[in-house]
Amino acid sequence: MDDLNEKKNKIDEVQNALYSRSSGNIFFKRRHALKIANDANNTPSAWAPEKERSESTTTLPYAKILIGAFIFFILAVGFAFYKFFGGSNTVSGNNINILVSGPVSVSGGEVFPLDIKVENNNSAALSNVSLLVEYPDGTRDPKDSSVAMPRYTESLGDVGVGKNIERIVKASIFGQENTPEVIKITVEYQIAGSNAIFNKEKDYNLLISSSPINVTVTGDQEVNANQQANFSVKVTSNSLTTVKGLILKVDYPFGFNFTSADPSPSSLDNSVFIIGDLQSGASRTINITGAIDGQDGEQRILKFTVGTPTSDNTAVNTPFAVYSMDVSIKKPSVGVTLSINDNSDNQVPIAIGDKIKGTINWQNNLTEQISNMSINVKFIGQVLDKQSVNANNGFYSSSDNAITFDRSGVSDFNTVSPSDNGNVTFDFSTLSPASDPSIPFTNSQLLIDVTVTGTLGSGNNSIQTLYSGEKVLKLSSGINLLARGFRTVGPFENSGPFPPKVDNQTTYTIKWTATDSFNSVSNAKVTATLPSNVTWTGFTSPATEHINYDQGSGQISWNIGNMQANTGINYPPREVSFQVAITPSITQVGGNIILLNESAISGTDAYSGDSLNTTEPAVTTDITSDPAYQGDIGKVVQ
Numbered sequence: 001m002d003d004l005n006e007k008k009n010k011i012d013e014v015q016n017a018l019y020s021r022s023s024g025n026i027f028f029k030r031r032h033a034l035k036i037a038n039d040a041n042n043t044p045s046a047w048a049p050e051k052e053r054s055e056s057t058t059t060l061p062y063a064k065i066l067i068g069a070f071i072f073f074i075l076a077v078g079f080a081f082y083k084f085f086g087g088s089n090t091v092s093g094n095n096i097n098i099l100v101s102g103p104v105s106v107s108g109g110e111v112f113p114l115d116i117k118v119e120n121n122n123s124a125a126l127s128n129v130s131l132l133v134e135y136p137d138g139t140r141d142p143k144d145s146s147v148a149m150p151r152y153t154e155s156l157g158d159v160g161v162g163k164n165i166e167r168i169v170k171a172s173i174f175g176q177e178n179t180p181e182v183i184k185i186t187v188e189y190q191i192a193g194s195n196a197i198f199n200k201e202k203d204y205n206l207l208i209s210s211s212p213i214n215v216t217v218t219g220d221q222e223v224n225a226n227q228q229a230n231f232s233v234k235v236t237s238n239s240l241t242t243v244k245g246l247i248l249k250v251d252y253p254f255g256f257n258f259t260s261a262d263p264s265p266s267s268l269d270n271s272v273f274i275i276g277d278l279q280s281g282a283s284r285t286i287n288i289t290g291a292i293d294g295q296d297g298e299q300r301i302l303k304f305t306v307g308t309p310t311s312d313n314t315a316v317n318t319p320f321a322v323y324s325m326d327v328s329i330k331k332p333s334v335g336v337t338l339s340i341n342d343n344s345d346n347q348v349p350i351a352i353g354d355k356i357k358g359t360i361n362w363q364n365n366l367t368e369q370i371s372n373m374s375i376n377v378k379f380i381g382q383v384l385d386k387q388s389v390n391a392n393n394g395f396y397s398s399s400d401n402a403i404t405f406d407r408s409g410v411s412d413f414n415t416v417s418p419s420d421n422g423n424v425t426f427d428f429s430t431l432s433p434a435s436d437p438s439i440p441f442t443n444s445q446l447l448i449d450v451t452v453t454g455t456l457g458s459g460n461n462s463i464q465t466l467y468s469g470e471k472v473l474k475l476s477s478g479i480n481l482l483a484r485g486f487r488t489v490g491p492f493e494n495s496g497p498f499p500p501k502v503d504n505q506t507t508y509t510i511k512w513t514a515t516d517s518f519n520s521v522s523n524a525k526v527t528a529t530l531p532s533n534v535t536w537t538g539f540t541s542p543a544t545e546h547i548n549y550d551q552g553s554g555q556i557s558w559n560i561g562n563m564q565a566n567t568g569i570n571y572p573p574r575e576v577s578f579q580v581a582i583t584p585s586i587t588q589v590g591g592n593i594i595l596l597n598e599s600a601i602s603g604t605d606a607y608s609g610d611s612l613n614t615t616e617p618a619v620t621t622d623i624t625s626d627p628a629y630q631g632d633i634g635k636v637v638q
Helices: 002-019 056-085
Strands: 096-101 105-107 111-120 126-134 139-141 144-148 151-159 164-173 179-190 198-210 213-219 222-224 228-237 243-251 256-262 272-278 283-292 299-309 316-330 334-340 347-351 356-364 370-380 384-391 395-397 402-405 421-430 445-456 464-476 479-486 506-516 521-529 534-541 546-550 555-563 574-582 594-596 599-605 611-616
Touching: 096 179, 096 198, 111 126, 111 151, 111 179, 126 164, 144 243, 151 164, 213 299, 213 316, 222 464, 228 243, 228 272, 228 299, 228 316, 228 464, 243 316, 256 347, 272 283, 334 370, 334 445, 334 464, 356 370, 356 445, 370 421, 384 395, 384 402, 479 521, 479 594, 479 599, 479 611, 506 521, 506 555, 506 594, 506 599, 534 546, 534 594, 546 574, 555 574, 574 594
Parallel strands: 105 198, 222 316, 347 464
Antiparallel strands: 096 111, 111 164, 126 151, 126 179, 139 144, 139 164, 179 198, 213 228, 228 283, 243 272, 243 299, 256 283, 299 316, 334 356, 356 421, 370 402, 370 445, 384 421, 395 402, 445 464, 479 506, 506 574, 521 555, 521 599, 534 574, 546 555, 599 611
């Protein structure tokens, strides 16, 4: 009992010690009491906030490492740059000199030399050194001016320490007068222990003091709207050597309508002319005729450029000379429009043998009266049929091929007040090759020159020219087609009963023959369709001709392409054959069967630009062209 009370008292004592501030050093009374480092009076009465740890105490060593690495990297890069580019390094581009001596100006086309010296002032050798000289456009091989020379390259090998290599490079440069040019010189090299390629560059400035080509243009600098104007372009060589492969490119202004040129242009848009090679001092002249549309007082500029061509010969790649010409458009005193068959274009295609109608519409554009006005129409060309000329209200003089309309036939011409207008007409035909074989019809034309004269009311009684212009009529060639059927001759062996028999298949050969007359024809084509009861067998001849069959539409197309002038006259005609088959029905007994419907041929006259076409009747079993033909051999029998 006493032991129990004693244990209880100890428990109470410990409890009091735990929850009392005045418990003293009760834990020291225990045999195994813990040793307290601090006196109880120094113990805080409450929990104090935990002090924040300074991050710098843990991150500072890493920051120092990063800063040190960065400083080391900067020092290493700087050292590398210093070692390579510094004045005392092993190899530096600053210690490589490119010395160039040569003319500061040259004449176009003149052969000029450049003395190029490469010096190595480094303390190490340069290996695999190469020289590259890049020239401006228009530079040519000094041995052959037709060969372009855009660059020159040469391997120089190795250049030792303190050594140099010298080369003399020659070229011919072409261009316009007083044009500055830049020649770029590059030296490429390697250094020992590296595969990298380094380079040193230098520019050399050069002036083209004169052009190798001189261009002069003469012509009408003041023209009436839609009136023919003539321009003569003279190209002369100033070069000491032959200038090769020249072309002339003409930039026509808005409203310019090309009529003709001598020599003819080489491009479809009539703007490029082949000049070719020009020897020293030689010249070429190109005459161009056209009309310019515009309003009174407007200016037009024609630009003429001579140089070497692009690869397709459609433009100037390197210009040698450029000439611009200003043309003023003025309103004519008397406005005139000449229409041929209701076509008022400056160039009009006409067909051989057709009746051609001409209409001249005129109007007084002046603010004053015109007295005794006269219109003169002159024909220039061998192809006119003089006997066909009909001058309505005018007089035709066959001796000078001219029609005159004056007050004797047109009473209105006696006095023409401001803004008065009217028209006169005439008609004519041309000769045919059969009518006069001595006339060269190939690429022939007929010029109609119109001149209006009269006396102005405010001036003296002198006759003045109030309008002058011309129109070009180009003769169009004919194109012809012959469609025939055969049974016993041709490239195929035909089969079946002959004459055709009901419910039996018989094959026939169809032959197309195409010809033209005095002009070449382009894009010629023949088409026709098979009737629904006719079968295409697939046999065609010759294999060189392009013939196709569309089963869906039943159309046969023969693409002839280009036909030279006088095909079928001086040259063999173009021909193609194909085979068809029929199986007659009992309803067709006693009649001929259509083997091929109407054929049509079309093409374009290569000279006049006129669209040509004609048709050929259908081909039937009544094959009159076959050597075995007899009267009723084409009619179906039972």
